[in-house]
């Protein structure tokens with residue numbers, strides 16, 4: 001079955017990685033999976049944000065890992081998108097788990113590589129907290145831990161082997177040695193960039209026995225092409241428009 005993941009929620013309708021965005025994606029009929037980006041603050045609070053810096057998606061500036069949570073918790077994470085979203089805050093991971101339980105959504109938890117001089121310490125803290133907080137997720141809901149950052153994936157394998165891992169690749173960094181990377185992380189799921197992805201590369205990855213998901217796909221013609229090539233799922237900003245493709249059973 002071709003799976004459609006709500007990439008950062010439903011960012012074509014609400015500001016990415018906010019509760020409004022995740023709720024909007026969860027309310028799409030047939031939607032089962034949310035993708036979210038997990039970062040960590042200087043004082044070790046997990047926050048849901050894509051960038052290393054607050055600047056693009058909040059009304060505050062600065063590097064997430066160099067600021068305490070108290071310094072960002074009241075900033076708007078929605079005003080940049082539209083005044084109707086000005087009350088949106090940076091979600092915590094706990095809030096995401098509550099929302100996933102409320103809507104019975106599965107989670108693709110992307111761990112963002114930690115910037116700054118205390119990256120190793122904060123990475124350990126991130127993985128430990130993700131594991132602890134996931135204990136509150138309802139039984140039966142599925143979790144995939146994904147990252148571009150191999151140390152975070154390795155730590156995840158050690159601390160929470162019960163959750164499967166996906167390795168994120170940009171096409172430019174996808175080389176013939178990818179199987180070694182996959183083996184190192186004990187992962188069977190490749191999550192690869194859409195741009196410049198070719199049918200021959202899809203076939204090579206699938207023939208090597210991996211699950212293959214593609215990000216970020218917002219056009220239904222491209223999504224359909226990827227499904228026909230044998231891709232297992234896509235991450236999209238428009239889950240409301242592409243969810244109908246999930247019903248395909250011919251992949």
Ligand code: G3P
Nearest residue numbers: 035037110146168215235
């Ligand atoms: O997890 C898929 C995708 O979100 C990876 O890239 O930069 O959107 O987090 P990015």
Ligand code: MG
Nearest residue numbers: 035036037110
């Ligand atoms: Mg992501």
